[in-house]
Amino acid sequence: MNSILAKDCEIHFNIKAYEVLKTHLAEKNYSKVVVIVDENTHQSCLPLFLSRVESDIVFDIIEIEAGEMSKTIDTCTSVWEALSDLGFDRKSLIINLGGGVVTDLGGFVACTFKRGINYINIPTSLLAMVDASVGGKTGVDLGVIKNQIGVIATGEMVIIDTEFLATLPQNHLRSGLAEMLKHGLIADRKYWDTLSDLSQLHIEDLEQLIYESVIIKNNIVNSDPNEDGVRKYLNFGHTLGHAIESYFLDYDAKEELLHGEAVAIGMILESYLSYKLLDLSKEDLATIKTNIQNLYGKISIDEDDYEHIIELLKFDKKNSHGVINFVLLEAIGKPKYDCQAENALIIEAFEYYKA
Incomplete structure (x- = not known):
């Protein structure tokens, strides 16, 4: 290699x-x-x-x-x-x-x-x-x-x-896979499709997939080392994912989530925002939700949790001048940064995740 x-x-x-x-x-x-x-x-x-x-x-x-x-x-x-x-x-x-x-x-x-x-x-x-x-x-x-x-x-x-x-235990392998799925969603539909059907993959395939994932991330970082523009693409799923991860870490009643588990939820939520605000198709939204939930299951998030999670969004590093910025998808492999969403739509996304 x-x-x-x-x-x-x-x-x-x-x-x-x-x-x-x-x-x-x-x-x-x-x-x-x-x-x-x-x-x-x-x-x-x-x-x-x-x-x-x-x-x-x-x-x-x-x-x-x-x-x-x-x-x-x-x-x-x-x-x-x-x-x-x-x-x-x-x-x-x-x-x-x-x-x-x-x-x-x-x-x-x-x-x-x-x-x-x-x-x-x-x-x-x-x-x-x-x-x-x-x-x-x-x-x-x-x-x-x-x-x-x-x-x-x-x-x-x-x-x-x-x-x-x-x-590594299996749940830690799945946690890492979330970042690889993200790389497919923001950069390469073919790569996303390959990762989405894990039943056809063997353990020896993982090495090549890791190599491709590193290339995707490295190409983005090389073009924008200080995250002034396109490097923000790498935060897809992370604005809500980090808030969910922090919330579950802070509340004793919640079981701590691994980073990739939280990002997996964030990718579904932010894909829903992409469907409502940009051009992500209904079919692609459904595929993203189905494939991710087949891998990670569904985490219990109650209505009482929404407000606390949304409050944590203000700490996201992409924010500027008090505005919460998301990375969303115009299509699989076509991200857009510095997007905004109303709280009511974020709550709608949580309901979609749970449905």
Whole structure:
């Protein structure tokens, strides 16, 4: 699999990637190297990584708690203090080995420690492989509000090793698939159609689909690195999806949703808005809803929840001058950014989701 040239870094795949990494480590001669893991990747992924690198370098290890609740400034402070205690300097390297929480937080720690040190992302979840690790977005949550603090800064490289996927439970694989479905909906109808019929896919097909998904995201990011325009397309399903994810995270009566599970709901809701406000056909709307709900089922969202979720929309990063902006679909593969919808129509979308 050929490497993909991203902005200021390259994305490498499988065994070839480790040869590139070993050459990079030798050439850079870093003063120290740390691997940031969470408690799950420490046990399930770190041994495989170390066996693949086969280096004489002594890797320091910093472990954080697994899960979205650890994606905070408090966790960053703990990691910054650990780096200081270990004697890290501006010529040191951070390797982020984990899912989106580890790559987002670890990248932010690297970008801010001593005003910036090098980092490398090695995503271990499907979600991180096709989304969080590509594009240079780093950051943490502010309370339960997603990704409010951060910077855009690319790492030295990204290594995607699909063997790590064997460590994932099924619900985490489905969570990552949501971002791949999104890539099809915003960029490539043929890709969407391929992913929509998973009964015809085999596990060996997944590697090529991941590769195509990374290309879709990378092409968009390269054309708009700072999200001034078309990079906003990547937020389809996320305006409502993030609000739903935050709401379910904050309310004890609700069971926490994985990111992809919330985005799956958001894609149905925002497809309904697309049908009402743009030119998305009724047939495509029905297909999107059916295919997504066949994969993810239907999450219980009560009428009493609507107002709380809509209130959280004001924190979305695409908003400007107090206006809530959505990415909607004129057709599958044809998105439009900076769209607005009245609250009454958003409530109508929730009713459609439940129907």
